Amino acid sequence: xxxxxxxxxxxxxxxxxxxxxxxxxxxxxxxxxxxxxxxxxxxxxxxxxxxxxxxxxxxxxxxxxxxxxxxxxxxxxxxxxxxxxxxxxxxxxxxxxxxxxxxxxxxxxxxxxxxxxxxxxxxxxxxxxxxxxxxxxxxxxxxxxxxxxxxxxxxxxxxxxxxxxxxxxxxxxxxxxxxxxxxxxxxxxxxxxxxxxxxxxxxxxxxxxxxxxxxxxxxxxxxxxxxxxxxxxxxxxxxxxxxxxxxxxxxxxxxxxxxxxxxxxxxxxxxxxxxxxxxxxxxxxxxxxxxxxxxxxxxxxxxxxxxxxxxxxxxxxxxxxxxxxxxxxxxxxxxxxxxxxxxxxxxxxxxxxxxxxxxxxxxxxxxxxxxxxxxxxxxxxxxxxxxxxxxxx
Ligand SMILES: Nc1ncnc2c1ncn2[C@@H]1O[C@H](COP(=O)(O)OP(=O)(O)OP(=O)(O)O)[C@@H](O)[C@H]1O
Ligand SMILES: [Mg+2]
Numbered sequence: 001x002x003x004x005x006x007x008x009x010x011x012x013x014x015x016x017x018x019x020x021x022x023x024x025x026x027x028x029x030x031x032x033x034x035x036x037x038x039x040x041x042x043x044x045x046x047x048x049x050x051x052x053x054x055x056x057x058x059x060x061x062x063x064x065x066x067x068x069x070x071x072x073x074x075x076x077x078x079x080x081x082x083x084x085x086x087x088x089x090x091x092x093x094x095x096x097x098x099x100x101x102x103x104x105x106x107x108x109x110x111x112x113x114x115x116x117x118x119x120x121x122x123x124x125x126x127x128x129x130x131x132x133x134x135x136x137x138x139x140x141x142x143x144x145x146x147x148x149x150x151x152x153x154x155x156x157x158x159x160x161x162x163x164x165x166x167x168x169x170x171x172x173x174x175x176x177x178x179x180x181x182x183x184x185x186x187x188x189x190x191x192x193x194x195x196x197x198x199x200x201x202x203x204x205x206x207x208x209x210x211x212x213x214x215x216x217x218x219x220x221x222x223x224x225x226x227x228x229x230x231x232x233x234x235x236x237x238x239x240x241x242x243x244x245x246x247x248x249x250x251x252x253x254x255x256x257x258x259x260x261x262x263x264x265x266x267x268x269x270x271x272x273x274x275x276x277x278x279x280x281x282x283x284x285x286x287x288x289x290x291x292x293x294x295x296x297x298x299x300x301x302x303x304x305x306x307x308x309x310x311x312x313x314x315x316x317x318x319x320x321x322x323x324x325x326x327x328x329x330x331x332x333x334x335x336x337x338x339x340x341x342x343x344x345x346x347x348x349x350x351x352x353x354x355x356x357x358x359x360x361x362x363x364x365x366x367x368x369x370x371x372x373x374x375x376x377x378x379x380x381x382x383x384x385x386x387x388x389x390x391x392x393x
Contacts, residue, residue, distance in 0.1 A: 001283050007245035008277035010303075013056040016273060017245035021237030022058060025228050029062045032201060033069045037167045039197035044190065046175070047205040049230030051362075051376040052270030052308065055205035058230065059171045062203050071167035071201070072098055078174045080360075084146065084182035085123035088170075092116055092157060093132070095168055099157075105164035110134070112156035118142035119153045146181060147217075151189040158198030167199035175206035176362060183210070184217035191220040205230075207375050209365035232267035232377070241269070242276050252287035253279075260293040264300075268377045270308065274300045301385075309382040312363060320358050321387070323351065324374070327364070328383035333373035340372070 007017040019026075025045065032042040045062075047055045063073045074091035096116060100109035114137035120127055122142040136142065140156070141149040161168045175183065186202065193200040204210075208229070213221055233241060239258050246253050261279065265271035278296035279288050316324065326343040327335050337355060341348040355372065358364050364372050374380060 001251065001280055001286065001288075003281050005249050006277055006280045007249055008273045008280060010270065010273040010277050012052075013060065014273070015057060015060065016054070016241065016269065017248070018241050019054075019057065019061065020241035020244075021233040022054070022061075022230075025058060025230070026061060026065065028226065028228075029203065030065055030069070033066050033071060033167065033169065036199045036201045037070055039162075039199065041194050041197075042201060043224060043226050044202050045204075046210065046225050046227050047203070047230050048208045048210065048227055049205075050208070050374075051312070052268060053230045053232070053377075054269040055230050056173055057269075059173055059203060059205050063169070063171055066167070066169040066171075066201075069167070070165070071169040071199070072161070073169045073171065075171040076173070078172055078177040080177045082177075083123070084150070084178060084185065085119065085125050089116070089120055089125045089127065091170070092153070095157060096160065099160045099164050099166070102164040102166070105160050108156070108160035108163045111137070112153075112160045115141045115153050115156040119149055122149065146185040147188050150185045151192040154189040154193055154200060155196065155198065158193050158196065158200045161199050167201065169201045169203065171203045171205075173205050174362075175204040176210055177206075180213075184213055184215075187213070187217045187221045187224065191216075191224055194224060207362055207365055208367065209359065233269060233272070234267065235262060238262045238265070238267040238272060241272050245276065246280070246286075246288065251280075254287045254289045256290045257288050257293045260290050264293075264297055266377070271300075271304070271377070274303060274308075278303070305382060305386055309376065309379060309386075312376055312379070313382075313387075315361055316358065316363065320354060320361075320363075323354055323358060324363065324379075325383050325388055327372070327374070328380040328388060332380060334367050334371040335373065337370055337372055 009016050029045060032044055035042045047058055049055050063075050066073050072095050074095060076087055076091060096109050096112045099105045113132060113134045117132045117134055118136040119141040121136060122144050141152040143149055157168060190202045239262060242258055242261055243253055261275045265275050278300040279293050282296035283292040326340050329343060330339055338348050341351050362375055365375050366372050
């Protein structure tokens with residue numbers, strides 16, 4: 001069928017034509033955003049899920065809802081190894097500048113700017129194009145203890161936002177790459193906002209293994225956040241994700257074709273987009289039938305093998321590849337670390353550092369103590385198809 005009209009959107013962070021099965025998450029966000037503006041205690045969300053399940057898409061959507069409800073927003077992706085002050089500085093700078101043009105917030109925004117200056121100098125942020133001409137405020141956000149200083153800075157920003165009758169929503173993607181201390185500081189800062197009734201909210205998204213927290217941060221986090229797990233879509237939502245976009249283009253798909261797509265993709269959002277896309281292009285005419293889906297599966301799989309799976313596999317060293325292949329050979333996960341070691345004929349403790357490095361790269365995670373699993377759905381099948389069976393022959 002006409003490729004130009006193909007509605008599907010396979011790709012990292014691409015807005016899907018039908019955002020299926022996520023109503024509860026979006027509704028909770030909508031409520032939290034409005035409550036925050038009224039100074040009421042709120043629960044933000046940390047979206048946890050595997051690769052390609054739609055976390056980034058949800059954060060984008062929440063950002064849009066936040067803007068519709070009078071929040072200024074800052075959305076950032078945490079890159080590996082960048083300290084939080086460096087990551088947040090330009091965003092906070094931008095928010096304060098926006099607030100500073102609102103008449104009733106001028107004075108409080110100025111004081112937030114001074115706190116930001118203190119914060120930047122104590123954490124040695126390279127300010128570059130965002131250098132500040134205001135004097136730092138000695139004694140504010142400059143103790144050098146991030147947990148304390150970040151909260152103090154957020155309070156200043158929150159007070160300015162409140163004076164402006166706006167909110168500030170901070171959204172951070174890939175939070176598993178934040179350092180443990182930075183993540184804890186963020187939670188403590190958000191707790192302070194909530195306690196003081198300031199209109200500042202945080203939404204995070206990341207792989208299931210977000211940093212283990214301790215002390216205050218842990219108890220705050222338990223009360224402040226909900227942790228919806230973002231996963232595969234259920235049968236009904238998965239069908240909707242495929243059928244609606246096709247029908248909106250004035251075309252049809254047969255029921256058994258629909259079922260075949262849901263079965264092959266197991267309802268994973270990224271895979272649904274890929275299969276929908278290929279099935280549309282493969283079909284000569286509407287309705288798309290089971291034979292079209294069958295034919296398009298090879299293309300969809302090849303595209304995933306060469307793209308989605310391959311880019312992730314390429315980040316591993318040869319030894320790390322052996323490790324993940326040993327996992328795949330054990331069948332479906334989760335896997336016991338000890339069994340992987342046995343498969344590799346190595347003592348388990350010798351493999352600890354390598355396992356930690358693969359976790360750090362975001363390729364595997366530990367769903368519970370002593371267990372590991374892939375962060376990419378169906379990655380084990382990919383390894384079997386492309387690396388293990390190919391080598392065995
Ligand atoms: N609810 C949904 N229904 C249908 N398709 C979806 C849904 N959510 C996301 N998608 C599609 O899934 C793909 C992956 O989405 P996204 O990049 O947001 O995932 P992610 O969880 O952020 O992945 P990663 O961990 O790799 O960053 C995109 O092609 C998107 O269009
Ligand atoms: Mg993402």
